[in-house]
Amino acid sequence: MNSAATPGWPSRLHAVLRAQAVRQVGYVPDAGHRQLIELCRADPDMHAVPLTTEEEGMGLLGGAWLGGQRGVLLMQSSGVGNCVNALASLTQACRFPLVMLVTMRGEWGEGNPWQLPMARAVTPVLETLGLRVVRVDHAEEIEDTVAAMLAMAYTTESAAAVLLGQRLLGAKVFQ
Amino acid sequence: MERRAAVASLLAARGPLLVVSGLGGTTWDVAAVGDEPRNFYLWGGMGCAVPVGLGLALAQPSRPVLVITGDGEMLMGVGSLATVAAQRPANLAIVVVDNERYGETGGQLSHAALGADLAGMARAAGITDSVTLEDLATVAQYRARLHEASGPRFAVLKVAPESPPMVLPPRDGVLLKQRFRASLG
Numbered sequence: 548m549n550s551a552a553t554p555g556w557p558s559r560l561h562a563v564l565r566a567q568a569v570r571q572v573g574y575v576p577d578a579g580h581r582q583l584i585e586l587c588r589a590d591p592d593m594h595a596v597p598l599t600t601e602e603e604g605m606g607l608l609g610g611a612w613l614g615g616q617r618g619v620l621l622m623q624s625s626g627v628g629n630c631v632n633a634l635a636s637l638t639q640a641c642r643f644p645l646v647m648l649v650t651m652r653g654e655w656g657e658g659n660p661w662q663l664p665m666a667r668a669v670t671p672v673l674e675t676l677g678l679r680v681v682r683v684d685h686a687e688e689i690e691d692t693v694a695a696m697l698a699m700a701y702t703t704e705s706a707a708a709v710l711l712g713q714r715l716l717g718a719k720v721f722q
Numbered sequence: 723m724e725r726r727a728a729v730a731s732l733l734a735a736r737g738p739l740l741v742v743s744g745l746g747g748t749t750w751d752v753a754a755v756g757d758e759p760r761n762f763y764l765w766g767g768m769g770c771a772v773p774v775g776l777g778l779a780l781a782q783p784s785r786p787v788l789v790i791t792g793d794g795e796m797l798m799g800v801g802s803l804a805t806v807a808a809q810r811p812a813n814l815a816i817v818v819v820d821n822e823r824y825g826e827t828g829g830q831l832s833h834a835a836l837g838a839d840l841a842g843m844a845r846a847a848g849i850t851d852s853v854t855l856e857d858l859a860t861v862a863q864y865r866a867r868l869h870e871a872s873g874p875r876f877a878v879l880k881v882a883p884e885s886p887p888m889v890l891p892p893r894d895g896v897l898l899k900q901r902f903r904a905s906l907g
Contacts, residue, residue, distance in 0.1 A: 570780075570781070571777060571780060571781070594780045594809070596776070596780075596805065596808075596809060597805065597808060598773075598802075598805055599801030599802065599804055599805055600801055602769065602770065602773075602799075603770075603773040603799065603801070603802050603805055604773075605767065605770060605773070606767065606769075606770035606771070606772070606773025606774040606776070606777065606799075606802070607773045607774070607776055607777040607805075608777060609770070609773075609774050609777060609899075610742070610773065610774035610775060610776060610777025610778035610779075610780075610781070611777035611778070611780065611781045612777075612899070612903075613762055613774070613777070613778050613781070613899060613902050613903060614777065614778040614779075614780070614781025614782040614906070615781055615782070615903065615906060616777075616780070616781035618777065632766075632767065632768070633767050633769070633770055635766075636766030636767045636768075637764070637766060637767030637770050637774075637895075640765070640766055640767070640895045641895030641896060641898070641899045642895070642896050642899070643899065
């Protein structure tokens with residue numbers, strides 16, 4: 548069972564980003580974000596920006612906001628560990644709006660033990676940094692949740708993470 | 723060359739140029755030329771100056787954007803050069819004020835003193851317009867290129883290992899952000 552294959556939710560999420568006038572989409576590739584990345588790359592109204600590491604996303608989206616554009620960051624849970632100082636010392640210090648859509652590894656049917664420690668650290672690390680953290684484990688919740696977090700981030704200039712659960716995405720198969 | 727003179731030369735008659743400075747010495751250098759709302763100074767987030775400049779350049783494609791940062795700050799976020807190259811923002815210039823030192827922490831040698839060629843790294847990342855400038859006359863000639871929409875471009879300014887007195891711009895990131903956004907109208 549891999550509900551990530553359910554037709555529709557990446558397309559609906561892309562529509563949410565468009566409705567929120569998101570113009571810059573920074574991403575570090577992940578299987579869970581594969582379809583959404585393709586949709587954003589094909590969207591002439593969006594800059595889809597592949598990053599070499601997640602912390603570039605804090606800079607990119609801060610710069611986008613300085614220039615009057617809205618952005619979003621697509622990444623995997625292990626990347627949370629890569630951007631701690633940028634989240635604290637840039638995003639939060641300047642109160643830049645930020646929404647990270649974080650696909651989770653290491654929490655539901657994971658086959659790679661190296662993913663488990665960072666998975667456990669994601670929520671406490673982000674909450675320690677002052678981000679609002681919300682989870683989505685069912686496809687029908689994803690649009691409302693992301694739309695609400697985007698609207699709140701841009702209007703209040705605050706930072707949030709939406710964790711897309713591994714139960715929603717399906718675990719990677721090692722064989 | 724002397725770093726303050728080099729940065730002042732780059733920013734002479736700056737017109738619509740938007741400036742992002744990396745934390746440490748280059749923030750003091752840019753402030754020394756004169757504080758204004760179209761300067762966004764990083765006081766933290768080491769390694770993030772180039773990504774901030776990239777997001778800004780993509781959002782404001784009709785205005786020239788200049789990132790001025792140090793060699794240590796650039797090295798911490800050096801992967802971002804490949805990210806810039808992939809986007810090819812024509813209005814973005816990146817200038818590294820390279821004293822081959824970590825000047826804010828005691829002057830320890832940076833990798834630029836130990837074999838790393840930053841202009842070569844930028845070129846290899848895909849920013850083909852990448853040069854190293856050794857003297858003020860060349861910097862003064864380079865200034866016009868900051869306003870040409872034919873980037874992205876990258877330049878290393880080789881400067882003397884001196885630490886001129888700090889010139890401190892406002893340090894509240896929220897203030898710097900809001901006044902920058904307001905200045906764009």
